[in-house]
Amino acid sequence: xxxxxxxxxxxxxxxxxxxxxxxxxxxxxxxxxxxxxxxxxxxxxxxxxxxxxxxxxxxxxxxxxxxxxxxxxxxxxxxxxxxxxxxxxxxxxxxxxxxxxxxxxxxxxxxxxxxxxxxxxxxxxxxxxxxxxxxxxxxxxxxxxxxxxxxxxxxxxxxxxxxxxxxxxxxxxxxxxxxxxxxxxxxxxxxxxxxxxxxxxxxxxxxxxxxxxxxxxxxxxxxxxxxxxxxxxxxxxxxxxxxxxxxxxxxxxxxxxxxxxxxxxxxxxxxxxxxxxxxxxxxxxxxxxxxxxx
Numbered sequence: 001x002x003x004x005x006x007x008x009x010x011x012x013x014x015x016x017x018x019x020x021x022x023x024x025x026x027x028x029x030x031x032x033x034x035x036x037x038x039x040x041x042x043x044x045x046x047x048x049x050x051x052x053x054x055x056x057x058x059x060x061x062x063x064x065x066x067x068x069x070x071x072x073x074x075x076x077x078x079x080x081x082x083x084x085x086x087x088x089x090x091x092x093x094x095x096x097x098x099x100x101x102x103x104x105x106x107x108x109x110x111x112x113x114x115x116x117x118x119x120x121x122x123x124x125x126x127x128x129x130x131x132x133x134x135x136x137x138x139x140x141x142x143x144x145x146x147x148x149x150x151x152x153x154x155x156x157x158x159x160x161x162x163x164x165x166x167x168x169x170x171x172x173x174x175x176x177x178x179x180x181x182x183x184x185x186x187x188x189x190x191x192x193x194x195x196x197x198x199x200x201x202x203x204x205x206x207x208x209x210x211x212x213x214x215x216x217x218x219x220x221x222x223x224x225x226x227x228x229x230x231x232x233x234x235x236x237x238x239x240x241x242x243x244x245x246x247x248x249x250x251x252x253x254x255x256x257x258x259x260x261x262x263x264x265x266x267x268x269x270x271x272x273x274x275x276x277x278x279x280x281x282x283x284x285x286x287x288x289x290x291x292x293x294x
Contacts, residue, residue, distance in 0.1 A: 008048035012066035021280035023144035038147035045088035050111035052081035137169030174211030238279035
């Protein structure tokens with residue numbers, strides 16, 4: 001049972017939290033109950049279910065995201081991941097609405113297609129990369145926005161919602177190859193060809209820089225257009241530690257590719273998630289004025 005719990009990698013949800021917090025930051029109709037349940041359903045049930053299902057079929061022996069020394073998997077992991085998926089769908093329907101439950105179901109099916117050997121989108125570098133970027137980014141942003149506000153799908157058809165959803169996808173498209181950079185040997189053993197393998201180690205770093213610069217410019221323009229330059233400035237300040245860590249690591253990897261390892265990757269992920277989570281929490285309190293009620 002300990003192996004199953006470890007492979008759910010619940011703590012890894014922290015790295016994906018910025019997408020939810022960004023959706024919260026622009027939400028006009030949130031309340032405490034929907035905030036609680038949408039957070040629990042997405043981060044404590046849906047993401048762990050996806051992690052567990054992926055781990056069960058990968059059967060990795062070396063480091064994976066959020067787990068340096070993965071223990072052997074067993075059949076209980078498969079059943080627990082399906083149980084978590086079922087609980088997420090049921091609670092989404094009971095606590096939020098039918099649309100949110102349907103979106104949870106779709107996300108779960110796509111995550112299974114990513115890992116299951118009969119489809120395994122993971123073995124196709126570009127398709128797998130686009131799938132993760134779209135569903136962990138844009139799709140999750142819109143799903144979170146629906147849940148937080150108890151909205152229907154027509155409420156998504158606004159530039160103020162579509163643009164940030166697309167920005168999260170661009171950010172994920174830049175981030176995802178970096179999470180694969182230390183797994184080339186393990187992925188090759190499974191017959192997978194990831195985007196990072198396609199780019200190479202040095203190419204991954206160059207590619208990530210370009211996509212990250214594009215995403216950052218998009219965020220700055222979005223905040224300037226729909227909110228104020230104050231948020232653009234705060235966003236740039238929040239990213240400064242991420243850029244500093246990345247550039248120092250990039251120089252080290254350029255001289256010694258062995259430095260593209262699990263520890264440095266998780267270090268970048270943690271700094272990035274912490275800085276973005278901090279910024280989006282600030283954005284939420286400042287934009288919603290919720291702090292004035294305390």
